[in-house]
Amino acid sequence: MNRRTFLLGGTSALAALSLGVSGTTAQTSDAPVNIVIAGAGAAGLSLASRLRRRMSKARITIVDAKREHYFQPGFTLIMAGLWQPDDVTESNADFMPRDVDWVEEAVAEFDPESNSITTSGGQRLGYDYLFVTTGLNLDYAAIEGMETSLIGQEGIASVYAGPEAAAASSRAMDRFLEAGGTGLFGRPATEIKCAGAPLKMTFITEDRARRQGRRENVELVYNAHNDTVFAIPPVNDKVETLFAERGVKVNHGHVLKALEPGSRQAVYETADGEVTMDYDFIHVVPPMRAPDPVRNSPLPWQEGPLAADGWIEAERETLRHPRYPNVFALGDVAGVPRGKTAASVKWQVPVVADNFVAETRGEEPVAAYNGYTSCPMVTAYGTAMLIEFDYEGNLIQSFPFIEPLEERWVSWLIEEKGLKGAYLAMLRGRA
């Protein structure tokens, strides 16, 4: 045992508190229901673990072809050059609960009218209850000229595409800082997971340039998709202030439409028409949408702001589908405001599990999800702002002594050392 191991304990305690570990006594249910969980991501695994422990007679099937499981909050730290891809790569098999059937195929079709799904291998699985936890689709193809094979080349970075892409992005950032020039950042107009990540990458690039003594050689521009850089007003004000102090130029109302990697030009849609900008480095955040099998099913919102990208219609406090009451949506694919972070999953899963167990016991489900989400907003190497908020945009403080809008090492400590242990415990339904 070494000092690092000792210190991990204290950090993990902080992480546990930051995720708002709940202390409810779990009820059990003997209902012999047939449950299908579509997706073995954070929400799917966590839910499967919780339901398995609390519903001994239920048949639980989880459907997902993915074998690797990524600790996605670590991707930004890979691009920052601090972590390696191995640090965020786990095996789904290690977190699959016992006595859960794992169908290692993708979901190809949802048919809620007949209470069944069809897998990519042609299996048709019926269910009494369906929990959709498929995650989302990174739609790089929606940006003309962009493809994931370009990440790490021609000055193109993108932290979202996976651990290897994040590592390639880190190398691209280093080359950019060495050569100098213009770096472009931004985000798409769609809902995205971890909306703080595009801002984090801007801060990290700026701080790295400063630490290398090359800040004067680079111009950094953040192209916001609308008139703010972050949806929560006080956070937006703080980030814009920090950007101004650090010489990061902000353009509002710019949505990346196309890339021309050869000539290193990016085309943005703006209210005044298309604008072409030269770049030496660009961090691309793709539009994000529900996966095609979800979008092609009757499950998505039929109207409203969440309809266009196929997010599943769900009551925001219970995550239950209003038209198909035996269907629930959790995690990134859920059509609720905000809520596309691991911290959201941490709060969504216990609510859904508690309500479901109560319902199968013949009791009234009373748990409610308040939209909690969290973003340790890295503002430099060694500092972050621990930002937590709910559906209404109210800032929440898990720790009364950590001001959410102040740059703190303790918040960085939680991000860098504490969250992974909490995340893995969450996958096992233990946190």
Place this chain on the structure above:
Amino acid sequence: MSEFDPLSLFAILYESFGVWFWPAVILACLLLVSIIASVVLIRRKDLAFGRPVLIALAVGATTTFIATLLAPAWTHADLGALGSIVDVVAAVALALVPGAAAAALAFLLVAVISTGRRRL
């Protein structure tokens, strides 16, 4: 914080420590047992607690101080990242872990050496 659950914290610690969890628990228990045994030994030999306690405090404080300075580096940050009292308190709180371990070891060693000398 009011909803803090020790069982969840245990799970998080378990995942954070990985394969080092049980060795760490065993080592901590051994240290605790050794301290208790040392106290019993000192009492039986009718020796004063002053010297081992003072040395343990000195070693513990020194280790805590050094570990506090190193805490930011452990997180890939520099000392300047400790920009507020909350950061310093957090760093000290973390540093207290190796500090306490070092203090316990020092107490143990001094107690063993002292009681051995008395026997001679």
